[in-house]
Amino acid sequence: MxxxxxxxxxxxxxxxxxxxxxxxxxxxxxxxxxxxxxxxxxxxxxxxxxxxxxxxxxxxxxxxxxxxxxxxxxxxxxxxxxxxxxxxxxxxxxxxxxxxxxxxxxxxxxxxxxxxxxxxxxxxxxxxxxxxxxxxxxxxxxxxxxxxxxxxxxxxxxxxxxKLLNLTFLSIAVAAAVLAIVTLFSIGLANSIVKPINNIRDVSAQMARGKFDARIRGNYKYELGELAATLNYMAEEIVRSNQIKDEFISSISHELRTPLTGIKGWSETLTSGGFDPEETKLGMGIIAKETNRLIGLVEEILDFSKLQQNEMKLVIGQVNLKELIQETMLNVWAKAEQKQIQLKLEDRTEQPVIVSGDGNRLKQVFLNVVDNAIKFSHEQSWIHLVISLKEDGRAMVEVADTGIGISEEYLHKVKDRFFQVNHQGGGTGLGLAISQQIVELHHGEMGIHSELGVGTTVTVTLPVAEDAELPDASASAAPQGDSSSGSENAGRLDPEKDDQA
CATH class of the missing domain: 3.30.450.20 (PAS domain)
Structure with a gap:
């Protein structure tokens, strides 16, 4: 039965x-x-x-x-x-x-x-x-x-x-034999379908209990083969995600412990008293710096959580892309100076490019991209930032460096959450994942092209705002004046261009 x-x-x-x-x-x-x-x-x-x-x-x-x-x-x-x-x-x-x-x-x-x-x-x-x-x-x-x-x-x-009755009995016997053969055939067919399904079900049950090293064995054809391959792939991805999660927890624990240790140590030291004002100022500066570092780590995790739950709210406005890139360069200038890295900005557009988006979130994207470029670039190298318009009318920003590059093995994983090519470099492994999602929220695209030992180029493509209100000459003078306040550093950023921030 x-x-x-x-x-x-x-x-x-x-x-x-x-x-x-x-x-x-x-x-x-x-x-x-x-x-x-x-x-x-x-x-x-x-x-x-x-x-x-x-x-x-x-x-x-x-x-x-x-x-x-x-x-x-x-x-x-x-x-x-x-x-x-x-x-x-x-x-x-x-x-x-x-x-x-x-x-x-x-x-x-x-x-x-x-x-x-x-x-x-x-x-x-x-x-x-x-x-x-x-x-x-x-x-x-x-x-x-x-x-x-x-x-x-x-x-x-x-x-x-x-005679007709005998023929009827004979035909009934033949029909019964045919029915029996078809029944046996259908049982064999049912088993050929049910056995793989039972195997897939048993392995799936093992996966549901957390045994993700279980795999579906057997060379199944058609839809069953696709289902088995999909479940095996799912198990591999879960194992990989768990590994990345464990690495993230280990990494973030280290990242949080380091500033907390500094804050705790200097707090206890300053509490004991007996220090001159200079030492006290140095200790307070270290506490403030490590506190800001903690805040940055926590905000990065919170941003990722909001993106995962579709709770991130964008304050949409008109953003001048060149001004945004110049502000980004000024924010990372000190870090670039420490490694004697030159930041070069090239604007290939004939007029200001205005995009519709959240200026703070877009700045977060470019800060992350440029900061990564500085982190993985060699000393006394350069980072080239290019603003241009594509043939379809969209704006494109390229950030190219001549750093260590990324191998082809890891290139397609760098935008995955928690993934880090170099676990010794610090960070949460969420920066590019957050940047990717912010760009997608702006209906744009982010691409990464890299070659190991040669360098990396990150491209961010954004749609240009429709009916953008361009600032007049008097209004645009103020931003230029503001950026010129950092013109003393312009030579350090790019000695070849007077108007580069």
């Missing part, structure tokens, strides 16, 4: 479809073969009745004045095997018959009135005297167009029905 499930449903559906089909075929076959046999018998008696009628007309004309004692000759000439030939008068009385037992009553079956009316009558029914099933065919015997007698052929259908 097949237990409940898909296997039983498959077998049951196959069984029902084949059973109904065979049942209909059996009925059609039985009716067809019965009709064929009955029609053959009828046609045989019908043909002989024509010959008998023709003979009678010819014989009767030549013996019109004699008593019809010629019926005996007629019966002998047209008698059929296993068939009774009777000559009836107009009242249905038997005048002559090939059967020695004469009927004691007039025959009034349905074929007789038809013959009296000039047609050929056919009747199938049971003989009143014997109860056996017979077929009767009656044809009028006419003289000068008037029906005088009736030639009636009667044959038993019992032998025919016996």
């Amino acid at each position: 097949i237990k409940k499930g898909i296997g039983r449903q498959i077998v049951l559906h196959y069984f029902i479809v084949v059973f109904v089909t065979l049942f209909m075929v059996e009925i059609i076959f039985t009716l067809t073969i019965r009709t064929y046999y009955y029609d053959t018998i009828y046609n045989h008696m019908y043909t002989h009745s024509i010959w008998a009628s023709d003979y009678f007309q010819k014989f009767a004309r030549s013996n019109s004045e004699r008593d019809p004692d010629y019926f005996t000759e007629m019966l002998r000439s047209f008698e059929l095997d296993n068939t009774e030939l009777m000559i009836l008068d107009r009242n249905g009385e038997v005048k002559a018959s090939t059967n020695a037992f004469q009927a004691d009553k007039a025959i009034q079956t349905g074929d007789v009135p038809v013959a009296l009316a000039g047609g050929v009558g056919k009747w199938v029914g049971r003989q009143p005297s014997t109860g056996e099933l017979v077929m009767a065919v009656s044809r009028p015997l006419q003289i000068q167009g008037q029906t005088q007698y009736i030639a009636r052929f009667v044959t038993s259908l019992e032998r025919v029905n016996s």
Whole structure:
């Protein structure tokens, strides 16, 4: 007995479809073969009745004045095997018959009135005297167009029905054999489907219990193979995500412990007292710096959490892309100076590029990208920032460095959450993941192209604001004046361009 499930449903559906089909075929076959046999018998008696009628007309004309004692000759000439030939008068009385037992009553079956009316009558029914099933065919015997007698052929259908019954039993046996074969085939088919599903279910249950090293074995085809491959891939991704999560927890614990240790140490030191103002100022500066570092780490984690829950709200406005990049460069200038890295800005547009977005969030993206470029660049190198317009009208910012680069093995993973190529470099591994999502919230794209030992280029593409209100000359003078306040450092940022921030 097949237990409940898909296997039983498959077998049951196959069984029902084949059973109904065979049942209909059996009925059609039985009716067809019965009709064929009955029609053959009828046609045989019908043909002989024509010959008998023709003979009678010819014989009767030549013996019109004699008593019809010629019926005996007629019966002998047209008698059929296993068939009774009777000559009836107009009242249905038997005048002559090939059967020695004469009927004691007039025959009034349905074929007789038809013959009296000039047609050929056919009747199938049971003989009143014997109860056996017979077929009767009656044809009028006419003289000068008037029906005088009736030639009636009667044959038993019992032998025919016996043969039909045997054929029916044989066809039922064949149908049962076909049904059994189809059932066995459907069971095999059901097992070929159910066994892989059960295997996949068992492995999935192991995965649900946290055993992610379990894998689905077997070379399954079609949809089952795709399902097995998908579940195996899911398990691999979960293992990878857990590894990344564990590494993140370890990394963030270290990142948090370092500033906390500094804050705790200097707090205890300053609490003990006895320091001159310079030492106190130094200690307070370190505490403030480490506090800001902690705040940055916590804010990065909070930003990522908001993005994951779709809770980050953007304050949309019109942002001058060049001014935003200049502010970013000024914010990271001190860090670049420590490694003697030059920041070069090239604006390839003919007029200010205005994008619609959240200026603070976009600045966060570029700060992260440029900060990474500085972190992984060699000393006394350069970082090239380019603003341009693409053929489709979108604005593009490229940040290119000549740093250590990223290997092809890790290039497609760098924007994954918690992923870090160099775990010794610090950080949470969330910066690029957050930047990617912020850019996507602005309906833009972020791409990374890198070659190990050559450098990395990060491109950020953003849609240009429609109907942007460009600042006039007097209004634009203020930002330029503000940025010129840092012009003393402009030579350090890019000695080759006077207008670079």
